[in-house]
Amino acid sequence: MNKKKIFLASSSELVDDRRQFEIFINRKNKAWVEKGVFLELVIWEDFLDAVSQTRLQDEYNRAIRDCDLFVMLFCTKVGQVHRRRV
Secondary structure, three states: OEEEEEEEEEOHHHHHHHHHHHHHHHHHHHHHHHHOEEEEEEEHHHHOOOOOOOOHHHHHHHHHHOOOEEEEEOOOOOOOOOOOOO
């Protein structure tokens, strides 16, 4: 079996697009598994219950390095903006 790992990242405003991407990958898996290909989708929601000795971002970074493909969906923002009060 030829397994490829895909990490999908996006801002919270694209939750519906992320779900559609997941559905798309699942449909491809149904078609391609008979050909010996499996696409493993890794999404940030998989890490919500992860226990990390450092930061949760460190867990994401390790998972990204372990993937064959990184997909980033964005529209008007990326991540969170933290404003500092002066």
